[in-house]
Amino acid sequence: MSTQLPSNNFRILPSILSADFGKLVEEARQVDIAEIEYLHVDVMDGHFVPNLTFGPRIVESLKKHTRFKLDVHLMIEQLERQLPWFLEVQPDILTVHVEAVTHLHRAVRQIRESGIQAGVALNPATSLEAVRWVLEEVDLVLIMSVNPGFGGQQFIPASLEKIKELNRWKIEQKAHFVIEVDGGIAPDNIGAVYLAGAEYLVAGNAVFGQKDRPKAVKDLIHAVQEAQRKLGLMEI
Numbered sequence: 001m002s003t004q005l006p007s008n009n010f011r012i013l014p015s016i017l018s019a020d021f022g023k024l025v026e027e028a029r030q031v032d033i034a035e036i037e038y039l040h041v042d043v044m045d046g047h048f049v050p051n052l053t054f055g056p057r058i059v060e061s062l063k064k065h066t067r068f069k070l071d072v073h074l075m076i077e078q079l080e081r082q083l084p085w086f087l088e089v090q091p092d093i094l095t096v097h098v099e100a101v102t103h104l105h106r107a108v109r110q111i112r113e114s115g116i117q118a119g120v121a122l123n124p125a126t127s128l129e130a131v132r133w134v135l136e137e138v139d140l141v142l143i144m145s146v147n148p149g150f151g152g153q154q155f156i157p158a159s160l161e162k163i164k165e166l167n168r169w170k171i172e173q174k175a176h177f178v179i180e181v182d183g184g185i186a187p188d189n190i191g192a193v194y195l196a197g198a199e200y201l202v203a204g205n206a207v208f209g210q211k212d213r214p215k216a217v218k219d220l221i222h223a224v225q226e227a228q229r230k231l232g233l234m235e236i
């Protein structure tokens, strides 16, 4: 039973999609507190998802002007064309959508060979089977808990079972990839997401949609700690 317990090693990753794009660096610095290691950066091309956001030069600027590690979530079609630009920028994590790339295994290898941690992302309707045969090659699996494209959407409840199932695979295979969850995470559901097996918890609206950003981060952390505490009580 104890091997099924979630890791204590969780992180909150603020998504700058919900920040003010006119002052991104300033906004990012508002979450410059000890608890935050990574910023989550959503790259959207207006094709794979309807929305448009940042290109590699903005990722490069964030890297230059903030102290954060960067977790770049690519929501782009024709990945092969743009991947070299993002490899060159050298974010810490680079995640590609399984629905958007034909040669997933090759893309993942390319990312790792560039010295970057490789992530694979799944839309809500995509089965876990889509990543089964690359699990040994990846550092992170991103379960989307909303349909990608916009911040501030409602968490899709079925995501919880998907996270649990992936966590079961991870335990069975003694694998080391991180489970990340993105979309609709808020203080009232983050505990359940964590208990299902997620370690990297992305939050856009729940951080940058709030006035006091450091407090918003701490509220999310406290909600996870509360879930941990309850689990501890339940086990006695």
Ligand code: DX5
Pocket: 015, 016, 017, 018, 040, 042, 073, 146, 147, 148, 149, 150, 151, 152, 153, 182, 183, 184, 185, 202, 203, 204, 205, 206
């Ligand atoms: C959605 C993005 C998310 C987004 C999450 O396509 O991938 O990273 O910022 O925003 P919230 O937390 O507001 O759902």
Ligand code: ZN
Pocket: 015, 040, 041, 042, 073, 182, 202
């Ligand atoms: Zn994202």
